[in-house]
Amino acid sequence: MQLNPHQIWRDIQAIRSAQPLIHNITNFVVMNTTANALLAIGASPAMVHATEEVEEFVSISQALVVNIGTLDANFVGGMELAMKQAHKLNKPIVFDPVGVGATSYRNKVSTQLIQAIPPSVIRGNASEIMALAGLDAQTKGVDSIYGSEAALNAAYFLSKKYNSTVVISGATDFIIYQDNMVSTANGHPLMSKVTGMGCTATALIGAFVAINPNYFEAAAHAMAVMGISGEIAAEKNPYPGSLQVNFLDTLYKLTGDDILYRLQVTS
Ligand SMILES: Nc1ncnc2c1ncn2[C@@H]1O[C@H](COP(=O)(O)OP(=O)(O)O)[C@@H](O)[C@H]1O
Numbered sequence: 001m002q003l004n005p006h007q008i009w010r011d012i013q014a015i016r017s018a019q020p021l022i023h024n025i026t027n028f029v030v031m032n033t034t035a036n037a038l039l040a041i042g043a044s045p046a047m048v049h050a051t052e053e054v055e056e057f058v059s060i061s062q063a064l065v066v067n068i069g070t071l072d073a074n075f076v077g078g079m080e081l082a083m084k085q086a087h088k089l090n091k092p093i094v095f096d097p098v099g100v101g102a103t104s105y106r107n108k109v110s111t112q113l114i115q116a117i118p119p120s121v122i123r124g125n126a127s128e129i130m131a132l133a134g135l136d137a138q139t140k141g142v143d144s145i146y147g148s149e150a151a152l153n154a155a156y157f158l159s160k161k162y163n164s165t166v167v168i169s170g171a172t173d174f175i176i177y178q179d180n181m182v183s184t185a186n187g188h189p190l191m192s193k194v195t196g197m198g199c200t201a202t203a204l205i206g207a208f209v210a211i212n213p214n215y216f217e218a219a220a221h222a223m224a225v226m227g228i229s230g231e232i233a234a235e236k237n238p239y240p241g242s243l244q245v246n247f248l249d250t251l252y253k254l255t256g257d258d259i260l261y262r263l264q265v266t267s
Pocket residue numbers: 124125126142143144169170171172173186187188189190191192196197198199201223226227230
């Protein structure tokens with residue numbers, strides 16, 4: 001696949017016009033952050049995890065985002081029900097294996113969830129993608145200790161095993177489906193100094209898969225938008241607190257020219 005800036009812009013316009021409802025089962029750290037990012041790109045977020053209501057909520061949503069960041073048994077119950085319902089109704093599912101590799105509980109739950117219902121897209125950092133593939137990878141809690149290149153083989157393996165698009169984020173973002181790969185080099189190192197940037201990437205993928213049924217392309221478009229918005233925001237004011245605010249403002253007013261002039265495709 002060739003990344004085309006005009007098609008990225010087309011997807012942004014589609015999100016802004018359709019305002020798809022994105023159902024998020026996500027962690028307590030980033031609920032506010034990712035809801036605001038989804039609003040800024042033009043989507044309509046809701047954070048809903050109770051077992052009593054997730055199935056009904058999936059039915060009215062255009063995509064489901066499942067993020068295991070602050071996992072407990074209640075969350076797991078909601079995730080299982082929501083993923084089953086999304087699968088039944090043919091709605092896209094995006095999965096974020098936050099902190100996989102850090103504890104056996106995270107490893108076990110993630111594998112059970114994606115084996116039962118393979119997600120449309122899996123997005124994690126290198127440590128998470130390697131651990132999810134079953135490698136004995138090191139991690140520092142929710143942060144990776146490897147560059148994204150280190151997880152390439154693991155991502156190809158996962159993509160084939162689950163027929164999912166797999167995204168490895170980092171200084172270079174790799175988007176992989178089966179034997180196909182695209183990579184982008186946008187973004188800024190300061191993004192890793194703000195909590196929830198990876199979760200935000202995952203949530204934005206949710207908005208793109210809601211309006212683009214080519215999930216490989218949609219995930220690549222979301223990562224390009226994430227990186228371009230992050231670097232514009234970091235250039236405005238290179239401090240973490242400002243980055244959070246400027247990132248939202250940049251997403252909100254991102255233009256076709258921003259994409260055209262800044263997109264850095266590396267393969
Ligand atoms: N060194 C870097 N240079 C450029 N962009 C980066 C860098 N580190 C992370 N990013 C960007 O920050 C976002 C979050 O990625 P990452 O930090 O890998 O996720 P996580 O928070 O899950 O560990 C992605 O959009 C990624 O491209």
